[in-house]
Amino acid sequence: MARILETRDLYGGYGKMVIINGVSIYVDRGEVVALVGPNGSGKSTLLKTIYGVAKVFKGHVVFDNKDVTYVPPEAKTALGMGFVPQTDNVFPDLTVEENLEMGGYLLRDERKLREAMEVVYNIFPQLRDLRHVLAGALSGGQRKMVAVGRALMTMPKLLLMDEPTAGLAPKTALELLDKLMDIKRETNASILIVEQHARRALEISDRGYVLVSGRIAAEGSGRDILSRPDLQELFLGKHG
Amino acid sequence: MVVNAAVVLYGTIGSLLDGLLLGSLYGLMALGLTLIFRVTKIANFAYAEYITYAGYAAFAVSSMLAGGVTAFIAGLVAAMAVGAVASLFSDELAFKPLWHRGADSLTLLVASMGVGFVMRYSLLGAAVFANWPLQVQPNVANPVLATIGGLAYVSGAHVAAVVAAIVTAVGMHILFTKTRTGKAMRATASNPVLARISGINIYYIRRLTWLLAGAIGGLAGFLYSYYNPLNPESGWQMLLWIFAAAIMGGFTFYGALLSGIILGLAEAVMGFYMSTFLHISTAYSPVIALIALVLVLLFRPEGVIRLETHMLRRRV
Amino acid sequence: MATELEGILAQWLTYFAIYGIMALSFNIEYGFTGIPNFGKVLFVAVGAYAAGVLASTLVLMLAAPALGVEVVASGEPSYCTAAAKVVFSQAGQVLSTTTLFAIFLAAVLAAAVAGAATSIVASFPALRLREDFLAITLLAAGEILRLVTWTSVWPVCSFNGISGIPSPFTHFLGRVDVLYAGLSLLFLLAAWFYTEYATNSPWGRALKAVRDDEVAAEVYGYNVASIRMQSLLVGSALAGIAGALLVFYSGNVNAGTFRPDMTFEVIAAVILGGAANNLGTLLGAAVISALLILMNPSSLDALGVTLPQGLLNALPYLKYVILGIVILLVLMYRPQGVIPEGPLKTPIVEKTRRKLREYLARVGGQPGAGRQ
Numbered sequence: 001m002a003r004i005l006e007t008r009d010l011y012g013g014y015g016k017m018v019i020i021n022g023v024s025i026y027v028d029r030g031e032v033v034a035l036v037g038p039n040g041s042g043k044s045t046l047l048k049t050i051y052g053v054a055k056v057f058k059g060h061v062v063f064d065n066k067d068v069t070y071v072p073p074e075a076k077t078a079l080g081m082g083f084v085p086q087t088d089n090v091f092p093d094l095t096v097e098e099n100l101e102m103g104g105y106l107l108r109d110e111r112k113l114r115e116a117m118e119v120v121y122n123i124f125p126q127l128r129d130l131r132h133v134l135a136g137a138l139s140g141g142q143r144k145m146v147a148v149g150r151a152l153m154t155m156p157k158l159l160l161m162d163e164p165t166a167g168l169a170p171k172t173a174l175e176l177l178d179k180l181m182d183i184k185r186e187t188n189a190s191i192l193i194v195e196q197h198a199r200r201a202l203e204i205s206d207r208g209y210v211l212v213s214g215r216i217a218a219e220g221s222g223r224d225i226l227s228r229p230d231l232q233e234l235f236l237g238k239h240g
Numbered sequence: 241m242v243v244n245a246a247v248v249l250y251g252t253i254g255s256l257l258d259g260l261l262l263g264s265l266y267g268l269m270a271l272g273l274t275l276i277f278r279v280t281k282i283a284n285f286a287y288a289e290y291i292t293y294a295g296y297a298a299f300a301v302s303s304m305l306a307g308g309v310t311a312f313i314a315g316l317v318a319a320m321a322v323g324a325v326a327s328l329f330s331d332e333l334a335f336k337p338l339w340h341r342g343a344d345s346l347t348l349l350v351a352s353m354g355v356g357f358v359m360r361y362s363l364l365g366a367a368v369f370a371n372w373p374l375q376v377q378p379n380v381a382n383p384v385l386a387t388i389g390g391l392a393y394v395s396g397a398h399v400a401a402v403v404a405a406i407v408t409a410v411g412m413h414i415l416f417t418k419t420r421t422g423k424a425m426r427a428t429a430s431n432p433v434l435a436r437i438s439g440i441n442i443y444y445i446r447r448l449t450w451l452l453a454g455a456i457g458g459l460a461g462f463l464y465s466y467y468n469p470l471n472p473e474s475g476w477q478m479l480l481w482i483f484a485a486a487i488m489g490g491f492t493f494y495g496a497l498l499s500g501i502i503l504g505l506a507e508a509v510m511g512f513y514m515s516t517f518l519h520i521s522t523a524y525s526p527v528i529a530l531i532a533l534v535l536v537l538l539f540r541p542e543g544v545i546r547l548e549t550h551m552l553r554r555r556v
Numbered sequence: 557m558a559t560e561l562e563g564i565l566a567q568w569l570t571y572f573a574i575y576g577i578m579a580l581s582f583n584i585e586y587g588f589t590g591i592p593n594f595g596k597v598l599f600v601a602v603g604a605y606a607a608g609v610l611a612s613t614l615v616l617m618l619a620a621p622a623l624g625v626e627v628v629a630s631g632e633p634s635y636c637t638a639a640a641k642v643v644f645s646q647a648g649q650v651l652s653t654t655t656l657f658a659i660f661l662a663a664v665l666a667a668a669v670a671g672a673a674t675s676i677v678a679s680f681p682a683l684r685l686r687e688d689f690l691a692i693t694l695l696a697a698g699e700i701l702r703l704v705t706w707t708s709v710w711p712v713c714s715f716n717g718i719s720g721i722p723s724p725f726t727h728f729l730g731r732v733d734v735l736y737a738g739l740s741l742l743f744l745l746a747a748w749f750y751t752e753y754a755t756n757s758p759w760g761r762a763l764k765a766v767r768d769d770e771v772a773a774e775v776y777g778y779n780v781a782s783i784r785m786q787s788l789l790v791g792s793a794l795a796g797i798a799g800a801l802l803v804f805y806s807g808n809v810n811a812g813t814f815r816p817d818m819t820f821e822v823i824a825a826v827i828l829g830g831a832a833n834n835l836g837t838l839l840g841a842a843v844i845s846a847l848l849i850l851m852n853p854s855s856l857d858a859l860g861v862t863l864p865q866g867l868l869n870a871l872p873y874l875k876y877v878i879l880g881i882v883i884l885l886v887l888m889y890r891p892q893g894v895i896p897e898g899p900l901k902t903p904i905v906e907k908t909r910r911k912l913r914e915y916l917a918r919v920g921g922q923p924g925a926g927r928q
């Protein structure tokens with residue numbers, strides 16, 4: 001099977017509130033898949049449900065041919081998944097370096113940890129200078145770098161990213177996406193990415209899904225979705 | 241009244257030594273409280289009872305032995321084990337379920353008072369019911385190591401308390417700043433969801449925290465009872481002192497230790513001077529720590545002696 | 557048998573009244589305003605001290621000359637002397653019921669005023685500290701008062717306390733305990749009417765607004781600091797009254813009574829009954845006071861319950877074990893209490909929310925950055 005991740009008729013949400021209503025998506029090995037949709041459509045909730053941070057009501061999540069629906073988040077990370085949440089995605093009371101160390105908590109080996117940290121510092125040179133600063137004291141953009149860097153520490157086979165470029169300067173955002181693509185190519189990782197800039201996301205992605213009110217409203221290659229006139233109306237127009 | 245100069249001199253030395261002992265113990269106790277607060281954000285009133293239970297365990301185990309080094313070690317191990325287990329149980333049975341239900345810090349505080357009540361009064365009840373002695377002390381001799389002027393003396397307990405407190409504080413500081421597990425404890429406190437996403441088993445970390453904090457309380461309970469007889473309310477009677485040390489120390493480990501020592505010294509030395517020169521009853525000396533606590537909370541709630549920033553102020 | 561039952565019932569009703577007032581007072585502060593006044597016993601103690609000192613001083617002033625007893629004090633308060641005890645025990649011979657009642661009422665009033673005045677002390681930390689640290693501060697303040705007054709002869713004769721303060725019912729024959737229960741219940745009734753009225757008035761809504769969201773309350777135009785102070789003022793006055801009632805019930809004032817356990821009993825009553833619900837609070841007070849009364853060797857004896865001696869000895873401690881367990885169970889399984897807070901009858905919450913939203917939209921922030 002070429003599939004690294006698949007959800008089957010997944011229902012998820014918070015407490016008693018069902019937000020995700022029967023979503024079936026998949027990500028192939030080495031693929032970049034974009035998840036787009038209007039605000040509040042449940043993109044973040046879908047990622048959280050997949051990762052086991054939000055509640056699963058029904059359905060299945062399959063990762064690497066293994067049913068991981070009810071596997072807790074820490075074990076998912078050990079299996080080779082990674083997640084950059086949209087909010088609360090750093091440890092504010094830890095320094096930048098400690099944030100990265102926690103990202104590599106499962107590496108155990110000190111040498112591997114240092115290596116991974118070097119990789120991250122090379123992607124975000126700014127972080128090297130900030131490494132003894134508390135993450136809570138960083139700017140929004142710097143924090144985003146820490147958040148992404150933390151998730152990269154374990155070099156996950158599949159990375160779920162919730163708006164990793166939000167709040168970054170356009171140039172930095174594009175650079176980050178470029179670098180992510182480089183890493184992806186080097187490590188043959190797969191990426192499921194939620195992006196505000198739907199056009200940008202779909203352009204770099206192999207495929208895309210459009211989520212509306214917790215359901216998949218459209219899917220296809222990035223080009224297909226971008227060229228569908230009805231979806232342009234729905235939300236893409238905003239970002240031009 | 242003429243105050244004898246020698247009495248003052250050796251009295252001062254003696255009260256300094258006793259203050260150092262008592263202060264180290266307050267500091268040591270405050271380390272466990274600090275650990276729990278740092279990781280779980282619970283101002284744990286039940287912590288005092290881990291100390292008391294540990295003291296009783298040390299008494300029970302050492303009484304079965306003939307005394308000497310074996311009894312000392314057995315008592316110490318029993319105290320630390322009982323402290324750790326009592327601490328872990330109180331989390332598993334009360335705090336963790338409440339935390340899962342999203343309880344706020346005040347609810348957890350009230351719950352900890354409830355746990356404290358259950359533990360303290362069941363010990364009292366059991367002691368009365370079964371006619372246990374109400375004052376206990378482990379069956380271990382406390383050798384006098386040096387005598388100064390016939391009034392002041394240094395005993396094994398003095399050395400043990402100071403060494404244990406310093407070693408524990410340094411150990412805790414290293415744990416939190418240098419080790420993977422300690423950083424995971426801080427990460428868990430800082431952002432539990434992200435900690436899980438990072439692969440940290442926060443339940444394991446939590447259990448470890450409670451066990452460790454309880455063991456520290458147990459160690460302190462043993463050393464306290466080694467020096468001074470313990471009764472079922474001893475822990476509770478010291479609790480506000482322990483809080484005073486932890487809060488003055490801004491919930492940092494070195495801060496807690498230093499604050500504990502300052503409070504202990506203040507209590508002993510000022511108590512001595514007040515009774516010698518001003519004829520004020522030594523019964524007032526405990527008030528010193530309480531007043532220090534209230535003043536610190538009012539004017540420097542982030543702590544006086546601290547190494548890291550913790551916001552205890554209201555967010556308004 | 558029957559009279560013993562009456563005695564227990566009277567004891568329970570008196571406790572219910574006194575604990576009910578304390579619980580209502582804690583409910584105003586904690587339930588309605590969100591101030592965890594874990595120094596409740598401090599204000600009860602202040603009220604009791606004020607009542608005890610005033611009553612004993614008045615009794616001495618009025619009765620000593622008539623009885624021809626000379627009370628000489630050296631360094632200690634005159635009411636702490638042995639001569640004063642003699643005067644107290646014989647005061648009934650020279651003081652009329654009217655006078656005794658006047659003393660009682662003056663003492664209750666003094667207790668209320670003293671309690672309210674002391675609340676200024678509590679309002680200072682209440683405006684500055686996070687909830688759990690506020691609770692610790694007030695608890696420590698209560699302990700300071702207890703330790704100091706236990707040692708110092710001022711104001712209440714250190715560990716001896718003031719004893720033998722004559723009851724307003726000194727001249728009554730028969731069930732004085734029942735009469736006193738009735739009198740206490742009158743005070744409870746008044747306190748209940750007052751709190752019901754106050755908490756359902758615009759003032760009560762202001763309290764809740766402050767509790768629910770200080771920023772919103774501020775935006776809506778409430779003076780948060782002043783409202784918190786007012787809440788403490790009212791709560792502490794009520795606590796003082798409860799302290800005074802306690803004094804005339806036992807005839808004693810003793811610093812040793814005012815342990816933090818008493819605060820915990822009151823907290824237990826409010827949490828059990830239901831915070832921010834006056835009726836629930838009373839229910840909680842009734843249950844807790846029943847527990848305190850029943851878990852008592854003499855009560856069990858009166859009820860004809862026989863227990864092994866060891867268990868009887870442990871009973872005073874077991875009641876606190878039960879209290880602790882009750883609290884934990886309520887927090888876990890019914891955190892809103894037996895009778896939960898009722899819905900607001902006025903749309904203040906909606907109004908506040910709307911105001912807040914408008915305000916935030918103006919300043920361009922996001923409402924309450926969600927944390928999980």
Ligand SMILES: Nc1ncnc2c1ncn2[C@@H]1O[C@H](COP(=O)(O)OP(=O)(O)OP(=O)(O)O)[C@@H](O)[C@H]1O
Nearest residue numbers: 014019038039040041042043044045046086926928
């Ligand atoms: N922690 C939570 N508890 C309860 N409801 C939540 C929580 N987080 C989100 N929701 C609700 O779930 C719905 C979907 O939110 P979600 O964050 O998944 O949207 P989104 O598509 O990521 O939006 P955006 O583009 O703004 O990030 C929203 O209606 C929101 O109110």
Ligand SMILES: [Mg+2]
Nearest residue numbers: 043044045086
């Ligand atoms: Mg989102």
